[in-house]
Amino acid sequence: MPNISGKAAKQIIKGALLKENVEPQAAEYVAEGLTSTSLRGVDSHGIRLIHHYLAGVKSGRINPRPVYRVEKKLPTTALLDADNTFGHAAGQEAVKIAMEMAAEYGSGQVAIKNSTHFGAAAYFALEIASHDMIGTSYTHSDSLIIPTNGKRSYLGNNPVCFAAPVKGEGPFCLDMATSIITFNAVRRLREMGEAAPENVGTDKDGIPTTDPNEITMLLPVGSYKGYGLSLMVEILCSMLTGMNYGSHISKMFENIDQKRHLGHFISATNISGFQEIDTFKERLAGLLNELRSEPPLNAEQGVMVAGDPEKKKYLSRGQDGIPLTDNEFQQFRDLNQDYQLDVEIDCG
Known part of the structure; x- marks a missing residue:
């Protein structure tokens, strides 16, 4: 899968929004929100949504100013x-x-x-x-x-x-x-041609299915x-x-x-x-580290706390970039070209 750097993704998103007459501070909020979310590994709510938001601006759903x-x-x-x-x-x-x-x-x-x-x-x-x-x-x-x-x-x-x-x-x-999963995650599974996990969604009749194209409701x-x-x-x-x-x-x-x-x-x-704030932060660090030190059922994975996977993703993606499907990568290339942004995009 090709990668795009967080810097390039944010520049393209913000640049496209500004070309659509979005108020600069609003454009910054959206670009930072989408990019930071993808860097944390939450792809369902990250940079892939910019195309949907741009369509909302153009259609009149979203007020740009x-x-x-x-x-x-x-x-x-x-x-x-x-x-x-x-x-x-x-x-x-x-x-x-x-x-x-x-x-x-x-x-x-x-x-x-x-x-x-x-x-x-x-x-x-x-x-x-x-x-x-x-x-x-x-x-x-x-x-x-x-x-x-x-x-x-x-x-x-x-x-x-x-x-x-x-x-x-x-x-x-x-x-x-x-x-159990979001519907944006279901949509991404459709785009990637992958099956959904069992017992996360149902078809229109309420019957559980792993076919993301059949999932219309979530459990x-x-x-x-x-x-x-x-x-x-x-x-x-x-x-x-x-x-x-x-x-x-x-x-x-x-x-x-x-x-x-x-x-x-x-x-x-x-x-x-x-x-005292420093006391609170120090004690919370102690609590989290004690949990992480608990004996693991799976020695290869270890005990984690909420947010740990996202912190690891943020570090790796900050260095290696955000992975995209070929289609998603091409869509960012198209945005860069269509809005004449001239952002350098490296395919990792």
């Missing part, structure tokens, strides 16, 4: 109207607001309305954790998960993300969808527990924002000329309100 509006009724809460711009941009604007409130009052919670797909939830929680706070981020999505004892999808595979700073390494980060992680988590996120992202919920949310890859009006929820917690 938003005017944000913030409503605050209490010192530690805010409602951000994203004006139908990129979810990456809306989320990072909310991160700034949440951290400002947390710095002054101890915590900050921001609900976001009138947004679009915001990519990987980790992009926002990790930004908060990089400022020595605890960050969480959530979003809802279109109907994909079958509720327990149901036969058709209703809720999205709404992700949960929690990040916290650690001494001597990058933040701890748990970023999980409430389905929740942990059965009714994943279903419950998805409902929790739906409450945060729909009920607190006034946005649509469940099966009323428009599909990501259908009717691309229609605005999606998605909701997200982001929070920041000031650690110093509970513990």
Whole structure:
């Protein structure tokens, strides 16, 4: 498989967005969000999505030059109207607001309305954790998960993300969808001609299948527990924002000329309100390292904690580049040429 460097990918993504009249800060947020996600190994929500986002700008779904509006009724809460711009941009604007409130009052919670797909939830929680706070981020999505004892999808595979700073390494980060795999991962399996794992998705009749071309619905992680988590996120992202919920949310890859009006929820917690920050980071490092030192069932793999695989991928891909299929690599070449960006792309 050919590789593209993170630097080249970001330059092409940002350059293409700017050529489509996207506001420069929004373009930076999207380019950084997609590139950092791919560098962390989360390909389903990384650079491959730029083509979908560009189509959304051209069709009118995504507002390239938003005017944000913030409503605050209490010192530690805010409602951000994203004006139908990129979810990456809306989320990072909310991160700034949440951290400002947390710095002054101890915590900050921001609900976001009138947004679009915001990519990987980790992009926002990790930004908060990089400022020595605890960050969480959530979003809802279109109907994909079958509720327990149901036969058709209703809720999205709404992700949960929690990040916290650690001494001597990058933040701890748990970023999980409430389905076993995401639908973007299913789409990538289709493109690569590979089978899906068993018991992750079903066909239109609710029958489990490993054929990604037949998968139309996803199974929740942990059965009714994943279903419950998805409902929790739906409450945060729909009920607190006034946005649509469940099966009323428009599909990501259908009717691309229609605005999606998605909701997200982001929070920041000031650690110093509970513990000295350095003490917290040192103790968390001790906890994680003790877990990693636990006797492994498989000596070749060892015990890991959430975020460890992504940290390893970030190091290797930062050096070797982001692997793409031949088709994906050609699409980046086409973007580079079509938008006359003249970015040097090395095929690794």
